[in-house]
Amino acid sequence: MLKQGSALDRYFKISERGSDFSREIRGGFATFFAMSYIVVLNPLILSGPDSSGATLGFPAVAAVTAFVAGILTILMGAWAKHPFALATGLGVNAFVAVTVATNPGLTWPDMMGLVVLSGVTMLILVLTGFRTAVFKAVPEGLKTAIVVGIGLFIALIGLVNAGFVRRIPDVAGTTVPVGLGFDGKLVGWPTLVFVFGLILTIALVVRKVKGAILIGIVASTVLSVILEFTLHIGPSFDGKTYNPAGWSLVAPKFSEWAAPDLSLIGKANPFGAFEHLGFVAATLLAFVILLSIFFDAMGTMVGLATEAGTIDKDGNIPNVDRVLQVDALGAILGGGASVSSNQIYVESGAGIGEGARTGLASIVTGLLFLVAMFFTPLINLVPFEAVAPALVIVGFMMVSQVGKIDWQDLGIAIPAFLTFTLMPFTYSIANGLGAGFITFVLIRTFQGRAREVHPLMWAVAAAFLLFFGIGPIEAALGLH
Helix, strand or coil: CCCCCCHHHHHHCCCCCCCCHHHHHHHHHHHHHHHCCHHHHHHHHCCCCCCCCCCCCHHHHHHHHHHHHHHHHHHHHHHHCCCCCEEECHHHHHHHHHHHHHCCCCCHHHHHHHHHHHHHHHHHHHHCCHHHHHHHHCCHHHHHHHHHHHHHHHHHHHHHHCCCEEECCCCCCCCCCEEECECCECCCHHHHHHHHHHHHHHHHHHCCCCCHHHHHHHHHHHHHHHHHHHHCCCECECCCCECCCCECCCCCCCCCCCCCCCCCCCCCCCCHHHHHHCHHHHHHHHHHHHHHHHHHHHHHHHHHHHHHCCCCCCCCCCCHHHHHHHHHHHHHHHHHCCCCCEEECCCHHHHHHCCCCCHHHHHHHHHHHHHHHHCCHHHHHCCHHHHHHHHHHHHHHHHHHHHHCCCCCHHHHHHHHHHHHHHHHHCCHHHHHHHHHHHHHHHHHHCCCHHHCCHHHHHHHHHHHHHHCHHHHHHHCCCC
């Protein structure tokens, strides 16, 4: 057992942050279970052919996704000393996949090269202090709104992953976008697993049981395995047919050992997109990627640090420069390894909810990712439905910060509202931030208080206006 005052304790400030060795270990496991799905999901998202007909390959993407996530998460823990885990970002990888699929002039190496360039640009912005300065320029009310928005977002992710909330097919354009279960009804044993896990986790949290979130995940996983092995439920989509009563993406099963294929590392071509698309088109694509990774990480780390209690009364995060440096490396290494930009995961909140407060938890999570690269029973054994209750509970914990927002100051209240509603409604942290920043600048101007707005907030608002207007700009330039 870790001794208070030992070298390891002092390095990670474990006792100082009110944690202990067992909490950090439990938190590291909880975070891994909460985000390990990316090793299965990322290859599916990046599975399509490029303009040359080449594909990245499922086994290679899975192996490199786990490898890069492991290295970066360990680096975050050892260097920045925060319980923040990194892996391929879902927003950027989807953008990359769609762009490659719809642009006949692009190959996978070309697009991944743009991700690398965005990461290099990001690292320069961090090293010059610009990115940290932007973070400090954001008003406290908006930082609180970011925490609340991420809480709502992470809860929605859990509900959707569990199949409790689903998108409604909308051929006629007359229905609401989401609804309860399938056709308005909860269906399937997997949904029952989610409900069981949620009730169990709530009971454990209310009773203040140590390890409540991790116990909930493990218990739900055991129930999932029993149901799958006895009833043979199968996944919700097997590549051909859709089964609304099936498991969401991962049907619990034991996997066999397979040697990792790391052949994708070093295949990116940083300047290929400029050769095939031209300078303007390639620059616009890189700009969209840059803005997304710039603000997603900022919002996520504010939310997670607040939940962990490591953010001070002035809204500053210890070692924030190091956190942002590792995040920038996430884009460089992720793009260079052809698995898209890696970023801080909101699912790290599962580990924080379990008690993790330091980088030791991240090292545990990172090591588990490296193990998963060789042998993946933990990943394929834990379905979304078993992890989703943890995300819902963590979402609740983060949304509880909403009372700190000054609702009497409309210059903060309205931007805060737009920030935390658009994050879940658009499934994007960056979109919520953009709406909040732009409206904050506008309302302060309408109030005759424009001088109170930090100059960097004006610059960020202008950048977001360009970000939101990228579609019309591309159309005007004939790039569609």
